[in-house]
Amino acid sequence: MKTQKRFVTILALMLATTGVFAQVDHLGPNVKFPEHPRILMLKGEEAAIKKNIDGDKTWNKLHLAIINESDNIIALEPIKRIQIGRRLLDKSREALRRLFMLSYAYRMTQQQKYLDRAEKEMLAISAFTDWNPTHFLDVAEMTMAVSIGYDWLFNGLSANSRATIREAILKKGIEPSLDSKYNSWLKAEHNWNQVCNAGMTYGAMAIYEDQPQLSKQIINRAIETIVLAMKDYGPDGAYPEGYGYWGYGTSFNVMFNSAIEKAFGKDFGLNSQPGFLKTAGFMENMTGSTGKPFNYSDAGSEGGLHPAMFWFANKIKDPSVLWVERQRLMNEDSKRHVRDRLLPAIMLWGGGMSIDKITPPKSTVWVAQGKNPVALMRTSWTDTNGIYVAMKGGSVSVNHAHMDVGSFIMDANGVRWAMDFGSQEYESLESRGIQLFGRTQDAQRWTVFRLTNLVHNTLTFNGQHQRVTGHAAITSSSNKPAFMNAVTDMSAVYQGSVAKSVRGVGIVDQKYVVVRDEVETLPSETTLRWTMLTPAEVKITGANTAELTKNGKKLLLKVQEPATVTMKTWSTDPPHDYDAPNPGTTLVGFEVKLPSNAKTAISVALIPEGNEKQTIAPIQPLEKWGGK
Known part of the structure; x- marks a missing residue:
């Protein structure tokens, strides 16, 4: 009876959302998902990363930094639900950082300690009363965090842990996104759209076999609505919100596009949105000769490494857009980079790229x-x-x-x-x-x-x-x-x-x-x-x-x-x-x-x-x- 009641509730929310956004079946009726792990890095793709690490000292240094930081995370207490003002966002971001790194460390080393610590973190987060849907960025990043851990560590998790984590992804992540009180970001033309659609899609991909109809709807909805924010890159790639929010909105847009392509073998036209692939030039040129960014709008005064730039460099086949990233990787302490919650993604997107052979751009x-x-x-x-x-x-x-x-x-x-x-x-x-x-x-x-x-x-x-x-x-x-x-x-x-x-x-x-x-x-x-x-x-x-x-x-x-x-x-x-x-x-x-x-x-x-x-x-x- 409880299961039936929940299904009716989910169905009602799905219908309510579908009434606002005409649902286009981008995935098609015969969609097939890979087995776990299926998000960003499929089973067996660790070998290519290991080859890259073995062949380039800069990549090896970054890999070891992630492993060392994962060891540091093991000693930390799990995150507690402590809200600051209207935000839980700092906890969601730390969860994403920890779980992405621990999951990467386990997949690359197969050492049980990383899986055990990630499992402990996910169970603690799953026990939160909620993930703060009134500020939905918090839900989006938390859902992405737990979904990466659930998917990448799926085969090593106990059945009870899987059930608990899966339930949290559904009830505290995906279902609130169907409620009109919380999902105004579906109509947004800025970073909220990109971050929230990415987070919900990761949740849907993680639990697809248990919620196929709902998961498919969530992914179709994301493909349909994320283009509202992507239009802002037109015509030439300048991101309106500036340097700091490029690092947020664009990075999560790339996390979304990359995961979609990996799972389904196509980008559904997203990468060809006007100006989107040109935005790599924007980001590279936004850093001055001092290494500081042009920090207009709500941006900080210091620059940082952007893993998404490696995805762009591969897409446009132009390593020169990585000149600034090259300087950061070769000249800055790797410990600085491990504060980036998306850092492990750079190891996936940087494959086959020799850092010291990157040359500067021709245009000034x-x-x-x-x-x-x-x-x-x-x-x-x-x-x-x-x-x-x-x-x-x-x-x-x-x-x-x-x-x-x-x-x-x-x-x-x-x-x-x-x-x-x-x-x-x-x-x-x-x-x-x-x-x-x-x-x-x-x-x-x-x-x-x-x-x-x-x-x-x-x-x-x-x-x-x-x-x-x-x-x-x-x-x-x-x-x-x-x-x-x-x-x-x-x-x-x-x-x-x-x-x-x-x-x-x-x-x-x-x-x-x-x-x-x-x-x-x-x-x-x-x-x-x-x-x-x-x-x-x-x-x-x-x-x-x-x-x-x-x-x-x-x-x-x-x-x-x-x-x-x-x-x-x-x-x-x-x-x-x-x-x-x-x-x-x-x-x-x-x-x-x-x-x-x-x-x-x-x-x-x-x-x-x-x-x-x-x-x-x-x-x-x-x-x-x-x-x-």
Whole structure:
């Protein structure tokens, strides 16, 4: 009777979901699943990984790091259900890290200790009251974690353990995804869609033989709806949510695509979604010559290894997109990488690739349109002292966006001179009652110090915020070595403040950077504020110059026009007690009064040490920039 009642409940939920999303049978009526293990790495595929490990010292070092970390995990107590604010996510992520590593270690060594410890972890997680469906990312990652362990260790688990874990995957993972209270992510065009569909699909694949009808529906649903988020890669591969969330949304999208292809032998057209395979170029070019990322939107200031890049490199048959990953693998301590919960996947996707033979990309300029278009430029891939400049256009209304349209960052001589604060930890704000994810002009999000144009490397007019409506495209660009550059029209983002605002950023003769703004005012006097956030010490050296010093290196900031400005600095001490502190940073720039109905050009040169005596040519009008 209990089983029958459950079946009726599941059927009702399935029908409710199917009513919202027309179910297309992508898998077909005669779908066949491989036997366990069937997720990502089939039975016997360990041999290819072992061959790769034996033939490459870098791969061997990474493999041993995973094994050593698995040994460390054995000594840890199982995860407890301790929720922080509205999230259980840190526990779900740690579960995925532990179970992926332990399962990998067992499959590669067949040592019982790894299976026993993974079994203990899965039983503890299965005993949780729930996996926190009100914040469904928590459920998705927990389901993926337990599903990998269940599938990869299936033949070594006891019958009782299998039953307990299988029940948890069904009741605490998959079934809540059928409830409209929890599955709004099915309509999302951002990382929630990618992560949640991936997690539910792993659950469905894990328990398919016990729930064939439900599992098939879940997988079909995922294939049907994940494309909503994948459309955001079009047309050129720029991921709107930036560096940090590329590492989240895209990595889980790849986990999904890879598992689907492995199980069914085809990708159902997912890999051919516009811009998706091009996004490897986006991610590679987002890292500057200092090794730090262009961390616009809600992203951290430090970069990291991305296993998904190896999947892309194999798909597009271009190992050069792994140049940044190569540097991380060869030069960074492997212990840093074991904090990545998806790290074992790199061993599957990196097969046959010799790390030390990866060569740098040929192009030093990467430009892409999209919801948040970017222009990423550098003088060299191999010189850590080279110049790197990145600029973004886009929209304030994109998921996780800041008011940073027109903002840029700059590296030179091994120093990040123009920086971005990036994100503030969400719980530190939500615990103080801040409604963080509103997108309206008056949303409480825009009271957070780090998020507005006032502290980004862009313009502010009359002290006003950028508009949440409007979009700034990249209107022209050039990859010519003598003047790599890009231009974005920001006028729509400053609607009501000025009639026109267009910005260009470029690298001149591989020597220095120029930033030019062309502004047309409305029938009223306008105060323009030009700011650049820097971690350097700032010394005002003249009416139109400032000297920046960091790590014994120097950078000259020189305003070419207008002729009369007064350089100044602003404190980065935040105004609210809920704002994160910003030690060691300064805003440098200037303010200038613009007359009504006027056209004004603002040109700034950023000159690295060693090029101070360089003759700074007059900066041309933006209409003369561009040209391939």
